[in-house]
Amino acid sequence: MSCRLCKEERPIVKSHVFPEWLHGPLYANKRRFFDLRTFELKRRGTPPKVIYEELLCRECEQQFNKWEGYAHEVFFGNDPSIKIRDCGDRFDLTGLEYAPFKLFQMSLIWRAATSSSPEVPTIYLGPHTERLREMLKRERPGESREYGALLMFPSPSIQKVMEHFFEPPKRLSGRTQGHTAYKAVFGGLFWTFFVSNHSEMLPDELFFARNGRLPVFKYELPTTGFIGEFERYLSSLDPLDDQK
Numbered sequence: 001m002s003c004r005l006c007k008e009e010r011p012i013v014k015s016h017v018f019p020e021w022l023h024g025p026l027y028a029n030k031r032r033f034f035d036l037r038t039f040e041l042k043r044r045g046t047p048p049k050v051i052y053e054e055l056l057c058r059e060c061e062q063q064f065n066k067w068e069g070y071a072h073e074v075f076f077g078n079d080p081s082i083k084i085r086d087c088g089d090r091f092d093l094t095g096l097e098y099a100p101f102k103l104f105q106m107s108l109i110w111r112a113a114t115s116s117s118p119e120v121p122t123i124y125l126g127p128h129t130e131r132l133r134e135m136l137k138r139e140r141p142g143e144s145r146e147y148g149a150l151l152m153f154p155s156p157s158i159q160k161v162m163e164h165f166f167e168p169p170k171r172l173s174g175r176t177q178g179h180t181a182y183k184a185v186f187g188g189l190f191w192t193f194f195v196s197n198h199s200e201m202l203p204d205e206l207f208f209a210r211n212g213r214l215p216v217f218k219y220e221l222p223t224t225g226f227i228g229e230f231e232r233y234l235s236s237l238d239p240l241d242d243q244k
Contacts, residue, residue: 003057004114005064005137010057017051017115018108019068021076022186023166051168053117063139064107070100074214075187091153093214102141102208105149106132109182109193112169120168123182128195145199148207152190152219169193190219 001012056064074082074096081095110132113125125132128147135142169182169191179196194202208214 001054003060004055005060005133006057008057010059012054013056013058013061014052015055015061015064017053017055017111017117017120018166018168018186019072020050021072023050051115051117051119053115055111055114060137067100067104067107070097071104074101087215090215090217093216094212096208096212096214098208098210098212099139099141101214102144103136103139105193105208106141106147107136108149108184108186108191109147109169109195110136112182112184121170123169123171125195143199144204144207144209145194145202148194148199148202150192150194150206151214151216152192153216154188154190154219189216 002009003012073079074093079095083094085092085094109125110129112120113123113129113132132147134140135147165185165188167183167185169184172181172183172192179194179199179202182193182195184191184193196202205215206217
């Protein structure tokens with residue numbers, strides 16, 4: 001059986017399609033996003049089930065684990081060089097390393113497109129799946145707008161509900177200002193992945209930058225456009241059953 005990243009015929013390991021720690025709220029951690037919350041911390045219900053699948057060989061799994069480990073450190077670690085600043089319409093995290101975090105973001109949408117698990121919605125990226133695979137294999141993060149992810153922090157009115165949701169990427173209906181985009185809920189945050197042949201037209205300030213700045217925009221109600229579609233999408237879902 002061949003590895004879906006390196007394409008080599010090697011023993012395949014059972015991997016999580018998405019990191020387990022993305023199934024809970026990133027902002028509940030005392031060292032990173034605790035101060036962003038506007039309500040008292042309370043015990044959460046049972047987290048969503050982690051999705052496993054045979055995708056990668058051990059060598060490629062270790063490569064992905066390296067990026068996931070760094071991203072986990074960004075949100076849950078004690079690195080004093082990583083700072084958070086309230087910029088009004090967004091929070092800026094600064095002091096991040098560009099390559100490992102950007103590759104981590106790219107790996108999420110690639111895994112979603114590559115997975116054949118029935119628990120992961122089928123998304124078709126066309127030739128971008130192969131391009132992403134090559135970039136990940138060669139550890140090339142590309143420019144900030146290439147397969148960039150826009151992160152949004154939920155408004156106080158839906159933060160508590162958001163703790164109970166985990167949703168793999170699904171394509172947004174239509175196009176977002178001419179670009180194909182995929183919505184997801186990871187770690188209690190909204191993620192929008194842009195997959196486009198003309199990404200150079202996207203504003204740089206929306207995405208994780210080479211200087212180590214990660215913007216997390218504030219999701220405020222009421223909203224319109226593709227952010228408003230997130231609101232309608234979320235309201236159509238049923239909360240997870242804590243008894244499962």
